[in-house]
Amino acid sequence: AQSVAQPEDQVNVAEGNPLTVKCTYSVSGNPYLFWYVQYPNRGLQFLLKYITGDNLVKGSYGFEAEFNKSQTSFHLKKPSALVSDSALYFCAVRRMNRDDKIIFGKGTRLHILP
Amino acid sequence: GAGVSQSPRYKVAKRGQDVALRCDPISGHVSLFWYQQALGQGPEFLTYFQNEAQLDKSGLPSDRFFAERPEGSVSTLKIQRTQQEDSAVYLCASSGGGQGVWETQYFGPGTRLLVL
Numbered sequence: 001a002q003s004v005a006q007p008e009d010q011v012n013v014a015e016g017n018p019l020t021v022k023c024t025y026s027v028s029g030n031p032y033l034f035w036y037v038q039y040p041n042r043g044l045q046f047l048l049k050y051i052t053g054d055n056l057v058k059g060s061y062g063f064e065a066e067f068n069k070s071q072t073s074f075h076l077k078k079p080s081a082l083v084s085d086s087a088l089y090f091c092a093v094r095r096m097n098r099d100d101k102i103i104f105g106k107g108t109r110l111h112i113l114p
Numbered sequence: 115g116a117g118v119s120q121s122p123r124y125k126v127a128k129r130g131q132d133v134a135l136r137c138d139p140i141s142g143h144v145s146l147f148w149y150q151q152a153l154g155q156g157p158e159f160l161t162y163f164q165n166e167a168q169l170d171k172s173g174l175p176s177d178r179f180f181a182e183r184p185e186g187s188v189s190t191l192k193i194q195r196t197q198q199e200d201s202a203v204y205l206c207a208s209s210g211g212g213q214g215v216w217e218t219q220y221f222g223p224g225t226r227l228l229v230l
Contacts, residue, residue, distance in 0.1 A: 004156075034218070043118075043205060044157070044221040090156050101147065101170065102219060104156030 002027045004093050006105035013081045014113050021076040021108045023091030033074040034092040034102065035065055044090065050074060061085070081112045116140060118222035120206050126228045127196045135191045135225045139208030146189050147219060148181055149205040157205050163189060196229045203227070 003026045013019040025031055032051055036044040048059025055067045065076045074091060091105045119138045127133050139146050145164050149157035150173075159173040165186035174181070178197075183189040193200055203226050207219040 036221070041223075043223040044207075046218050046220065049218060092156075101159035101162060101173070102157075104149075104158070106154075106156045 002093055002095065002103040004091050004103055004105035006089075006091055006108045008108050009106075010109045010111065012111045012113060015083055016080055019076075019078050019081045019085070019110065019112075021089050021091075021110060023074045023076065023105060024072050025074060025091070025093045026072065027093050027095055027103075029095060032094040033065070033067060034094070035059065035063070035074075035076050036090045036092060036104075038088040038090065038107070047076070047089075083112045083114050086110055086112045118206055118208055118220055120204075120222040120225050122225060123223065124226050124228075126230065129196060129198060129229055131196050131229075132192065132194045133196055133227065135193075135204050135227070137189045137191070137206030137208075137222060139187065139189070139206070140220060143208035143210055143220075144186075145209045145219075146183060147207040147209075148189070148191050149207065150175075151203040151205055151224070153202070160191070160204075193227075196227075198229050201227055201229045 005024045034049045035047040037047050038044050047063050048057050050057045050067045058064045063078050067074050088107045088109050090107045092102045094102045121136045147162050148160040150160055151157040161181045162170040163183040166183050178194045180192045203224040205224045206222045209219045210217045
């Protein structure tokens, strides 16, 4: 069965500092991995995805994520946090070559402190 | 705009009422998904359509939940005899589907349902 774990309910980072939001996954076969962001009263917005190729994936708003197959992780990173990055972040996994559902983690709330 | 739209944005229902939630996917998107997001949780899969065919309804929590997409475009999620535990945000997503099975799912703003 597929699953996603986001071990931190909340992450606090000072503005200008690097940030990391952690994600590990479990899936049969090779995964497709995604990060979505959710702002208050708004739907999920796609940030980035890993399909194949380079393990470091670059996405929207300066975010990037590193796929690590041996550790089954897909941590989200940004070199310098902005206050506007404060939001709820969801990691998600989907089975490769299957047009089907995404399994989401429970989310990590990111607070960027001015 | 060209994104996924959902209506209504907010719905308050008395327990026992039937509700219908609408999703307009991105034009031309073949695949359409419904998810349920409880407060403080990640979205959970409900059901999936490819064109008008409902290919997976394994996530529907009970037979009170019913979804349709009769013309392969707009979809409606219907909940009969609503219960308080049905209170959640219902998210719709669409993707190009077809050969591009790796394509990103794009989400609508959701319908927040409150059952009193």
